Amino acid sequence: MEFTLLWAALTGVGLALLMVNIVKRLDLIPAAIGSLTDLILGAAVTGLITGRLAAMIIAGTSPFTHPGDILIVRSGVDTGFASLGALTFVALTSRRHLAAAIDVLGPAALAGLAGWHAGCLYRGACLGIVSSLPWAVAQEGSNVTRHPVEIYAALLFLIAALALLWWLRRGVPWIGAAGAGALGLAGAIRLATEPLRPSLGSGPFGWYVAAIGIGLIGVWAAMLRARNVAQ
Amino acid sequence: MRFPRFYPAVTVLVLILAGCSAEELPVDGAPLAPTDAVEIEALLAESTQPVVLNVWASWCIPCRSEAPLLERAHAEFGDQIRFIGINVADTQSGARQFIAEFALSFENLFDPARAVPSSLGGSGVPLTFFFEPGGNLVHYQPGVIDERTLALQIDELLRRGETS
Numbered sequence: 001m002e003f004t005l006l007w008a009a010l011t012g013v014g015l016a017l018l019m020v021n022i023v024k025r026l027d028l029i030p031a032a033i034g035s036l037t038d039l040i041l042g043a044a045v046t047g048l049i050t051g052r053l054a055a056m057i058i059a060g061t062s063p064f065t066h067p068g069d070i071l072i073v074r075s076g077v078d079t080g081f082a083s084l085g086a087l088t089f090v091a092l093t094s095r096r097h098l099a100a101a102i103d104v105l106g107p108a109a110l111a112g113l114a115g116w117h118a119g120c121l122y123r124g125a126c127l128g129i130v131s132s133l134p135w136a137v138a139q140e141g142s143n144v145t146r147h148p149v150e151i152y153a154a155l156l157f158l159i160a161a162l163a164l165l166w167w168l169r170r171g172v173p174w175i176g177a178a179g180a181g182a183l184g185l186a187g188a189i190r191l192a193t194e195p196l197r198p199s200l201g202s203g204p205f206g207w208y209v210a211a212i213g214i215g216l217i218g219v220w221a222a223m224l225r226a227r228n229v230a231q
Numbered sequence: 232m233r234f235p236r237f238y239p240a241v242t243v244l245v246l247i248l249a250g251c252s253a254e255e256l257p258v259d260g261a262p263l264a265p266t267d268a269v270e271i272e273a274l275l276a277e278s279t280q281p282v283v284l285n286v287w288a289s290w291c292i293p294c295r296s297e298a299p300l301l302e303r304a305h306a307e308f309g310d311q312i313r314f315i316g317i318n319v320a321d322t323q324s325g326a327r328q329f330i331a332e333f334a335l336s337f338e339n340l341f342d343p344a345r346a347v348p349s350s351l352g353g354s355g356v357p358l359t360f361f362f363e364p365g366g367n368l369v370h371y372q373p374g375v376i377d378e379r380t381l382a383l384q385i386d387e388l389l390r391r392g393e394t395s
Contacts, residue, residue, distance in 0.1 A: 059299045060333070068292045074375050075296025125380060130390060141369070144390045198382035200303050 005074050008119020016040055016112030019161060028168050029104050032097045039093060039101065040108055046089040048073065051082025079190075080207035087183075099222065102179025103172060107165040110182055113189075114157035120150035128196040149196040153189060160185045174222035184215020260331070262323045263341035268350035271317070271340075275366035278313060281388035282366075286317045286348045286358040289325035293375035294357045298333040300378055305337040308385055311392075314338065319345045319356060361388055 020036050023029060029036055055076035056063055063070055094101035120126035127139060128149030136145035164178055164185070172178045191208035275282060285301055287294040305314040316339035318326040323341065330339060342348075348358055352371075359372040361384045369391065370384045 056296070059296060061295050066292065066295060069295055072293045072296060072375060074377060075293055076377060125383075127383060129386070139370075139387065142387060142391065144387060197379060198386045200300065200307060200378055200382050 004123040005119075007122040008116060011119045011122075012112045012114075012116035013041075013044065015115030016044075016108045019108040019111035019165070022165065023104050023107060023168070026165075026169055030097070030100045033094070033101050033104065036101075036104060036108070039090060039105065040112075042093065043086040043089045043105075044112075047082040047086030048077060050085025051077035051079065054078035054081035079204055080210075083207070083211070099176030099179065099225075102176060102182070103168065104179075106179045106182030107161045107168065110157050110161035110164060110186060113186060114154045114161060117150045117154035117157060120154075126150040128193075129198055147196045149193055152196070153193045156189045156193070157186070160189065174219070174226040176225070177219045177222035180215050180218020180222060182215070183218065184212050187211025187215060260327060263318055263326055263330075263339050266317065266340035266342050266347065267344075268346045271315075271347045272350065272366070274315075275362050278362070278366065279364050280311065280313045281364055281369075281392060282313045282315060282360075282362040283385065283388075284315045284317060284347075284351075284360040284362065286319055286353065286356055286360075287329075288319055288321045288356045289329035290321065291356040294329075295333075297357055297359075297376050297381075298329070298335060300376070300381055301337070302333060302335055304381055304385060305335075308389075309337065312385060312388060315340065317342050317347045319343065319348060359384075361385075363388065363391055 017037060017040070020040060023036070033039075049070075052070055052073055053063055055078040056066075056069055058078060059076065061069055069075065090101060090105065091098055124139075126148045127137060127146040129147055130136075130144060131147045132145060133147070135148070137148050138145045160182070164182055167181075168178055187208040187210070191205065191212065194203050194205065194208065197203070271284075275284075283301075283304070285297070287298070301314065301316070304312075314337035316335065316337060318329075318339055319342050321341075321343060326339070326341065329335075340347075348354065348356075351358075351360055351368075353360070353373060355373065357375055359376045359381070360368060361370040361372075363369055369388060372380060372384070
């Protein structure tokens with residue numbers, strides 16, 4: 001049995017929960033929102049199941065005829081559908097407090113993504129396309145040096161999470177803008193690093209562009225709402 | 232946090248819709264050619280192209296997930312890399328049904344005794360081996376392979392070919 005993927009997932013969840021703890025300690029969670037830990041775990045599980053089912057169906061395998069395949073997470077999880085599943089869960093469970101909930105969830109989600117990408121160190125899956133830069137790394141037994149692309153992504157997600165936390169602490173003037181910004185940032189980081197990853201196809205560029213677009217629209221909508229409330 | 236009442240209903244609906252793609256495919260084509268460890272070792276040693284060798288079985292759940300990936304990789308790189316499937320511990324009809332279901336177009340050979348993976352030092356299914364021309368092993372992937380790893384190792388094979 002191989003548990004490297006599990007370690008990577010646990011690193012992601014661990015960093016997300018650490019960020020939740022920091023947000024709690026800084027007293028940034030509005031009283032209307034219940035347990036943020038439950039919300040994150042629920043969103044993560046829903047996203048994982050949705051993404052796995054989508055990946056199976058896209059690959060032509062029916063979850064009904066091959067239910068055991070759902071558990072083989074390593075076989076693929078569709079990132080776009082996983083994100084949609086997680087966001088739908090948050091929307092359905094938070095309802096009237098959605099904007100406030102996504103604001104405090106944003107840094108935790110980005111920290112979780114940083115942990116997931118850093119988990120490449122367990123899996124030996126950090127390398128991307130060929131590079132001759134001084135910090136490029138070769139895989140064992142090879143002289144072909146490559147970008148450590150997943151480390152780049154992990155660092156960018158961590159910086160984004162800390163920046164968002166700093167913004168929340170200063171007091172985000174528009175409710176929902178930090179959460180929408182987190183979605184846009186996640187899409188932008190994945191889009192920026194995607195060309196550095198070897199791929200068999202075109203990559204999920206459409207999903208990343210959609211995340212950036214929805215994030216920007218979300219920030220704009222939050223600004224408009226705040227302006228209307230002020231008037 | 233309260234779960235919405237319709238959450239289980241939505242989950243069931245998604246699963247029902249997901250089940251709609253199930254279908255039985257007709258099995259046709261010639262039986263898979265049998266092979267053994269000696270034949271594969273000779274094939275690898277004489278190969279002038281890099282080789283991706285995947286060990287699979289029709290009853291293996293993870294093999295179902297990587298089959299479409301391997302077919303995609305073969306469609307894209309089949310002119311530069313030789314893809315070989317080794318069907319192990321299986322029946323001819325099971326293997327042919329699997330090949331038809333995933334429309335696998337690369338070469339597949341029949342090894343019911345698992346002699347090939349044993350000689351290469353692997354056990355279980357699925358397994359994927361990446362060889363340079365001449366048969367030098369570059370990477371061994373026990374268990375299911377994901378798209379990133381497959382793409383990375385294919386790129387590694389091609390780059391090594393350029394530099395050697």
